[in-house]
Amino acid sequence: MLGSIIQISLGAILINNFIFSQFLGCCPFLGCSNKVDTAFGMGLAVVFVMGLASAICWVINEYILVALHLEFLQTLAFILVIAALVQFVEMFLKKMVPSLYSALGIFLPLITTNCAVLGVVLLNVQNNYNFIESLVYGITGGIGFLLAIVLFASVRERVEFAEYPECFRGFSICLVSAALVALAFMGFSGMAIPV
Amino acid sequence: MTTILLAILVLGVLGGIFGALLAFASKIFYVEVDPRQAAVREALAGANCGGCGYPGCDGYAAAVAKGEAPCNRCVAGGAETAAKVAEIMGASADTAEKMVAFVPCSGSAGVAEMRFNYSGPEDCQAAMLFGGKSNKLCTFACIGLGNCVRACQFGAMHIVDGVAKVDRSKCVGCGACVDTCPKSIVKLIPQSQRIMPACSNKDKGAAVMKFCSVGCIGCMKCQRECPAEAIKVTEFLAQVDTEKCIQCGHCAEVCPRHIITLFDK
Numbered sequence: 001m002l003g004s005i006i007q008i009s010l011g012a013i014l015i016n017n018f019i020f021s022q023f024l025g026c027c028p029f030l031g032c033s034n035k036v037d038t039a040f041g042m043g044l045a046v047v048f049v050m051g052l053a054s055a056i057c058w059v060i061n062e063y064i065l066v067a068l069h070l071e072f073l074q075t076l077a078f079i080l081v082i083a084a085l086v087q088f089v090e091m092f093l094k095k096m097v098p099s100l101y102s103a104l105g106i107f108l109p110l111i112t113t114n115c116a117v118l119g120v121v122l123l124n125v126q127n128n129y130n131f132i133e134s135l136v137y138g139i140t141g142g143i144g145f146l147l148a149i150v151l152f153a154s155v156r157e158r159v160e161f162a163e164y165p166e167c168f169r170g171f172s173i174c175l176v177s178a179a180l181v182a183l184a185f186m187g188f189s190g191m192a193i194p195v
Numbered sequence: 196m197t198t199i200l201l202a203i204l205v206l207g208v209l210g211g212i213f214g215a216l217l218a219f220a221s222k223i224f225y226v227e228v229d230p231r232q233a234a235v236r237e238a239l240a241g242a243n244c245g246g247c248g249y250p251g252c253d254g255y256a257a258a259v260a261k262g263e264a265p266c267n268r269c270v271a272g273g274a275e276t277a278a279k280v281a282e283i284m285g286a287s288a289d290t291a292e293k294m295v296a297f298v299p300c301s302g303s304a305g306v307a308e309m310r311f312n313y314s315g316p317e318d319c320q321a322a323m324l325f326g327g328k329s330n331k332l333c334t335f336a337c338i339g340l341g342n343c344v345r346a347c348q349f350g351a352m353h354i355v356d357g358v359a360k361v362d363r364s365k366c367v368g369c370g371a372c373v374d375t376c377p378k379s380i381v382k383l384i385p386q387s388q389r390i391m392p393a394c395s396n397k398d399k400g401a402a403v404m405k406f407c408s409v410g411c412i413g414c415m416k417c418q419r420e421c422p423a424e425a426i427k428v429t430e431f432l433a434q435v436d437t438e439k440c441i442q443c444g445h446c447a448e449v450c451p452r453h454i455i456t457l458f459d460k
Contacts, residue, residue, distance in 0.1 A: 076206060084216070088217060092224055161316050
């Protein structure tokens with residue numbers, strides 16, 4: 001059990017990183033990575049929502065969809081769950097933890113349409129993970145996202161002061177540097193962790 | 196057929212449950228928001244320039260709704276916005292004097308002597324790291340690498356011949372350039388103020404003579420000639436008291452260095 005959890009965690013954070021090898025969640029990855037601070041806030045919000053969504057979607061999938069042989073409804077049901085969950089979390093934070101709410105504020109609603117969150121719950125089903133494994137995969141997948149976006153944001157902060165051709169200014173250099181950061185993560189690909 | 200019905204039923208029930216939970220949660224977790232806050236936010240210019248001294252338009256709207264901030268702080272919106280905000284809050288607006296940015300430096304290329312030829316990143320702060328002070332021999336001079344140009348959200352700052360210039364028709368007086376200038380020479384002046392000495396140098400006259408052909412040498416001529424006693428030389432630099440100034444422009448005429456700027460009305 002412990003072995004498989006370590007395997008899942010390392011796989012989600014490094015080897016099969018959501019952004020760099022599965023290409024999920026690229027929109028917020030490019031959109032919210034101007035500054036390390038905001039990137040960190042976005043990353044934390046994703047960890048939070050991905051963990052919660054994994055747990056709740058697992059329960060719904062196992063006890064409602066699989067039990068009633070309605071597996072084809074997974075995508076639809078999961079989107080419903082994620083959207084409702086994000087709304088609920090937003091309300092909860094606004095009332096109970098206003099400081100965290102104002103820190104995450106703008107990013108929370110954005111996550112509703114983040115494909116990494118939907119991806120993680122669908123992958124949980126594909127990989128036949130049990131409840132604990134799903135939860136671990138959700139949280140570590142989020143940590144992988146956090147790692148990727150913070151690393152990329154610090155690269156972009158440096159690029160701001162670098163000298164590069166005028167025609168690359170703006171979004172072009174952002175895509176080029178994203179590709180280079182992704183190359184670094186290619187080093188992990190194909191690694192296998194013995195259970 | 197049963198599968199379809201079951202699918203509709205399951206999703207319908209799930210949606211219903213989530214909807215009910217959210218409706219319930221919104222009652223429990225309801226946070227009271229002053230309706231005036233939203234109305235004030237709507238009335239503001241919405242540039243998030245920070246000219247009011249609050250973090251963005253939302254921050255200022257919240258402060259106004261709480262009664263902590265005056266109605267006329269939105270510099271980007273001007274008097275019109277102040278009146279709207281005042282109407283929402285049920286108070287009368289004290290119209291704010293419109294401020295505009297001003298760069299008191301005339302040390303353009305060929306006028307001010309250079310300390311070294313700088314070819315690093317386009318950033319005033321970065322240029323200051325070399326040689327300790329500036330790329331120009333005058334330590335008070337505008338560096339001219341455009342930190343203020345990048346800070347300005349209204350396109351009102353331009354670098355002309357190595358010195359930042361303000362486009363007064365576009366400037367809203369938010370003060371973003373004032374905060375970003377590493378030399379701290381940019382300042383806000385009332386738009387009605389026509390006369391301003393365009394120099395920041397506080398060195399003695401003889402020193403200024405060496406490295407700038409237009410810098411203020413503190414000769415006191417303007418101070419002696421001013422009919423309203425509004426211009427004073429302190430620390431070898433002419434400074435105008437905007438309260439006393441009668442905008443006659445006499446100082447600009449007598450200044451031997453022609454450094455006193457006269458704006459069009």
